[in-house]
Each structure stands twice: as structure tokens, then as C-alpha cells.
Amino acid sequence: MSKFLITGGAGYIGSHTAKLLARSGHEVVVYDNLSRGHRDLVRWGPLIEGDLRDTTLMREALRWLKPDAVIHFAAFAYVGESVAKPGLYYDNNVSGTLSLLKAMTEAGTRNLIVSSTCATYGQPARMPITEETPQVPLNPYGQSKLMMELMCADFAAAHGLHYMALRYFNACGCDPEGETGERHDPEPHLIPRALMAADGEIDRLDVFGDDYPTPDGTCIRDYIHVSDLATAHMAAALHLMDGGASGALNLGTGHGISVREIIEATARVTGRPVPHRISPRRAGDPALLVAATAKVNAILDWKARHSDIDHIISTAWNWHQQERRQQRTRL
């Protein structure tokens, strides 16, 4: 049994990873300031309520817990918001990670898994995107995550940190058992918003641009089920704990799906129409992002197993309906 400190474990991907680790027999402690997370999603270990940028609290928590690894999810993660409020992103994501790295160095904690993103690549000329594709982010969110990766590399060289940067493509879907899920307010992500439109909660889904250089004109992304992401985090942590090399890995399926195809799949899975209209492009959005997956497959023996789009949407739809039923009961 190993012990993990999970920053951002009260959020979407962090809570799914906490569940998987706990169910696999590991000990989990969550560190989260609840700025965008939820106390009731911390179900698989205790919560230390604190901010990443509180270096002293983090250092003392690490000295006391002595985790085998830190899994670092805590960050702000919306492309559009980062374009409007870059300071928020550099402060939370860059200063927050720097504070964590300093605390880990002072406490002697060696192993770190960090949430990076395909947004660090910008819009590469060639698909699929390999880990060697140049990282040229198009927005402050992507910049902040690239800076995080660079800081990890420097701390590895200077202080012997072992780290793995996992560059997720588009995280989606929810726990198939309905014990945790995606609860963002406001919710900017495509699949939850398509479900809100199907459910009549919003009048219609805005499709951000249909004049991109893609077959149907809408943006293409690589949608990966959050359960697959959770499995990859556990594999990456065990890899580092076994003395495996530091580096960066893409987490995606290798298949691109357009916004229009997501709308069609949502209608198919829910059995309801998805009212939508074409709107202007959203600032900072690249047209096409699809992962090359050979490296993660070779290093972690991992590939996506739960990322069929109908399964993704059906687990997200179950969670959406469950959340709305609970909200109605509370009223």
C-alpha cells in the first residue's frame, strides 16, 4: 500500500483518481482550497483545506504525511477565462506549482505527477501530436501549464525531483457508479453543456465556429474518459516509485471527434434533440488536437479502454440526471 497526497482532489479529475487509488488499496489525502472543488466529492480520504500557495502549510503537511507521491491537479483550467484573466492563471497555476515544488524540496518528497494539457502544444502543423511536437501555447492557460512543466524539469535537474507531466487531451465522462462526476459552475465544457441543452436547462448550445479547416467546419478534439485518466495516474505514480524515468506523456485516444459529432452522439445517447446554433469562434481555441499514444502505451503499458464516445456521454448523462434529481429534492 502506498500513500498519495492529491492536490485538487475535490475537483473533477482529482476525485475520480482518489476513488481509483483508494479502491486499489492505497491511502489518499486530499489537499484543496475548495475554490472550485466540492467537499462532498472528497470521499476517499481526509481533506486538508489549504491553498497551494501556502508553502508553509504544504511543507508541514508533507513532513507529517510522508507521501510516496504527490499527484497535482489543483489549478484553474478554462481556456476562455485564461484569455480574459491571465493574471489569475499565472498566479494560481504558476505560483501555485512553484510553491508546491519548494515545499516538496524542503520536505524531501521525491515523486510528483502533474496535470498538464494538450493546450501546451497550441495548434501544431501535423497530427497526431507526439510528445516531441514543439510546445507553442495559444493562450495563457496553456502557457501556465508549459511553465509548470519547465519548472518541474529544473527542479528535477537541481534537486533530484522525479516527475511525470501527463498531458491530457479533453477529459470527459463520469464515474460509471455515479459516486463522483463533473460539477463546474459555470460549466464551460462541451459535453456537459450539450447535455444541459438536451435537458432544456439552457435554451441552446452555442457551437463556437463552423468555419475551421476541418471536414465539418467545427473544432476537433480527442475526448478521453476520466476513468482512463485515473488509471494512467496510478500507473505513472507506480512507474516513478519503481525508479522509472521522469518526462512527459500524452493521455488521449488517438481519435478526433468534432463538435457536430458530439452533438449527434448526445442526441443518440439521450434520445433527445440538442438545440444549438452557430456562434463566433471562441478566442484561444485551436482547430484540431489529436494525441499520438505510442509513448504512453510503451512506458506505462496504458491505453484508453473506456473512451468510446457513447459510453462517455452515457456516464456523463447519468451523473447529470442524478445531480438534477438531488437538486430538486433539496428545493
Ligand SMILES: NC(=O)c1ccc[n+]([C@@H]2O[C@H](COP(=O)([O-])OP(=O)(O)OC[C@H]3O[C@@H](n4cnc5c(N)ncnc54)[C@H](O)[C@@H]3O)[C@@H](O)[C@H]2O)c1
Ligand atoms: N478537464 C480537462 O479537460 C482537463 C484537460 C487537461 C488538463 N486538465 C488539468 O487537470 C487538472 C484538474 O482539472 P479538473 O477539470 O478536475 O478541474 P477542477 O476545477 O474540477 O478541479 C481543480 C481543483 O483544484 C482546486 N484548486 C484550484 N486552485 C487551488 C489552489 N490554489 N489551492 C488548492 N486547491 C486549488 C479546486 O478547488 C478544484 O477542486 C487541472 O490542473 C487542469 O488544468 C484538465
Ligand SMILES: O=c1ccn([C@@H]2O[C@H](COP(=O)(O)OP(=O)(O)O[C@H]3O[C@H](CO)[C@@H](O)[C@H](O)[C@H]3O)[C@@H](O)[C@H]2O)c(=O)[nH]1
Ligand atoms: O459551449 C461550448 C463549449 C465548447 N465548445 C467547443 O468544444 C470544444 C471543446 O471545448 P471544451 O469542452 O471547453 O474544452 P477545451 O477548450 O478543449 O479545453 C479542455 O480541454 C483542454 C485540452 O484540450 C484542457 O487543457 C482544458 O483544461 C479543458 O477545459 C472546443 O472546440 C470549443 O470551442 C463549443 O462549441 N460550445
